[in-house]
Each structure stands twice: as C-alpha cells, then as structure tokens.
Amino acid sequence: MTRILNVISSPRGGDSNSTKLANAIVAQLCNIYPGASVKQRDLARDHLPHLSSTHLGAFFTPVEQHTDTLKASIRYSDEAIAELMAADVIVIAAPMYNFAPTSTLKAWLDQISRAGVTFRYTADGPEGLVTGKKIYLAITTGGIYSEAPGLAYDFLTPYLKHVLSFMGMTDITVVRGEGFAIPHLQQNALEKAIDSIALQPASVS
Numbered sequence: 001m002t003r004i005l006n007v008i009s010s011p012r013g014g015d016s017n018s019t020k021l022a023n024a025i026v027a028q029l030c031n032i033y034p035g036a037s038v039k040q041r042d043l044a045r046d047h048l049p050h051l052s053s054t055h056l057g058a059f060f061t062p063v064e065q066h067t068d069t070l071k072a073s074i075r076y077s078d079e080a081i082a083e084l085m086a087a088d089v090i091v092i093a094a095p096m097y098n099f100a101p102t103s104t105l106k107a108w109l110d111q112i113s114r115a116g117v118t119f120r121y122t123a124d125g126p127e128g129l130v131t132g133k134k135i136y137l138a139i140t141t142g143g144i145y146s147e148a149p150g151l152a153y154d155f156l157t158p159y160l161k162h163v164l165s166f167m168g169m170t171d172i173t174v175v176r177g178e179g180f181a182i183p184h185l186q187q188n189a190l191e192k193a194i195d196s197i198a199l200q201p202a203s204v205s
Contacts, residue, residue, distance in 0.1 A: 002036040005087035009105035010095045011044040022093035022138040024194045043104035050107045077111040089134045096141040096156045118167045128168025135172040142181030
C-alpha cells in the first residue's frame with residue numbers, strides 16, 4: 001500500500017491555492033494507486049513550534065540523558081520525522097510568501113532536519129538518511145517566478161529542493177501554479193496548474 005503524506009503550510013485554509021493544488025496531486029496519486037493511505041499534516045492548524053534553545057538542547061543531548069523537559073520538547077520533532085519516514089510519497093503545499101517559504105513550513109523543516117537522524121556528516125561529506133521517497137512540491141506564487149526576471153527572486157523552490165535533497169530526498173517533482181495576483185492570469189492560474197499535473201505509476205518507487 002502506498003502511503004502519502006500531504007503537508008499543508010498555508011494559513012488560508014480552504015481558500016489556499018497551494019492546498020488545492022496539493023490536493024489535486026494527491027487525488028491523482030490515489031487514482032494511480034487505489035487503496036493508498038493519505039495522512040495530512042496541516043502546519044497552520046497544528047502549530048509546529050519554531051526552534052528554541054530547549055529544542056536544540058534536546059537534539060544534541062543523548063537520549064538516555066533527556067530530562068522530562070527535553071523529552072516533551074523533542075516530541076514534535078519525533079512525531080514529524082516518524083510521519084516522514086513512514087511515507088512513500090510526500091506532497092508539500094508551498095505558497096511563496098515574500099519570496100520564501102511560510103514560517104510554518106520553515107518550522108517543519110527545522111523540526112525534521114536533525115543531525116544523526118535525517119542526515120549525518122561523514123568523512124566524505126554530508127549524507128542524507130531519508131531515502132526512497134518521492135516528493136511533489138505544489139508551488140504557488142502571485143507573480144511569475146519560473147522564468148526571468150522573476151526567476152532570480154525565487155528563494156522558495158531552490159531552497160526546498162536543496163534542504164530536502166540534503167536529507168536524502170532527491171526525487172523531486174515541482175508542480176507550479178503562477179500568476180495568482182496578475183489580473184489577466186489569475187482566473188485560470190489554478191486550472192492551468194492542475195492541468196499540468198502528469199503523474200505516472202513509475203513516479204513512485
């Protein structure tokens with residue numbers, strides 16, 4: 001059974017274009033893989049905390065030395081990583097806010113990026129430990145950032161691809177929805193993005 005993790009990061013709820021695009025990707029995956037399980041992680045609703053000194057202390061303290069406070073603080077990270085590791089496919093809804101990820105998505109990435117757990121440093125350099133996953137990025141933007149001149153200001157897509165690849169998730173497909181704030185493009189922006197989704201069974205290992 002294919003296990004899908006759908007990560008939502010927009011605070012706009014049902015009005016979010018990135019959420020709608022991610023849901024369309026998930027729907028196509030479910031058509032390709034009947035019986036697939038879907039778990040949704042709504043970062044705006046679940047309020048995964050931003051990193052604090054307590055979280056960092058827990059990350060770098062051996063488990064056998066964890067106090068009750070450290071155990072409580074690391075719970076968010078452990079749960080997020082467990083969801084990630086259990087999934088075969090991860091769909092990430094990522095709207096561009098001020099040229100970058102939402103703070104909720106950044107908080108999730110900070111909670112799952114843990115040395116010795118999702119990546120490690122070796123004599124040959126860093127090694128990602130989250131392997132065998134298929135990633136879909138549902139990127140939505142008000143402007144056009146897939147080509148110049150906007151391409152130079154897209155700090156969202158390259159960042160997500162790099163940090164995910166750093167953890168071992170290198171099989172990444174980007175599905176873009178663009179022009180949601182441009183009058184002559186916004187009406188059909190979501191439809192165009194959904195029409196661009198072309199998933200194949202071979203996409204999932």
